[in-house]
Amino acid sequence: MLGAALLSFAVLLPGSQSACEWQSPAPVRKLLVAPSSLEGDACYYAQKFEGRKTANGEIFRHALMTAAHKELPLGTVVRVRSRATGKDVLLRINDRGPFGGKFIIDLTRAAAESLGVHVSLDRSVTIEVLRLPD
Secondary structure, X not given: OHHHHHHHXXXXXXXXXXXXXXXXXXXXXXXXXXXXXXXXXXXXXXHHHOOOEOOOOOEOOOOOOEEEOOOXXXXXXXXXXXXXXXXXXXXXXXXXXXXXXXXXXXXXXXXXXXXXXOOOOOOEEEEEEEEOOO
């Protein structure tokens, strides 16, 4: 029994190369294939969300250039272009939503104003994925 304990201890010593077949020295990364662009209607957050936490833990601010999307990974950088005004903005996805209606992205007030969708009846946008998070 003492021999078995010493053998187990020897395996745990620094420099020992004991690893299971399924272990890998490099972390396993999940592959994600994102569409290059999405199309649909945008909406913007209600004022009541100011100061609340977003899905990634940040504090929501209407003055920031961020957005919510249901499926894109948090931290994804996108270019959102208004099809009505032709204006575009770069945004970082930091929250989940929108959950009501036919909308595909939920913008901050600053982003909506930059695009002109806050006053437009046509809120159709194109979302181009520029960078996925590391």
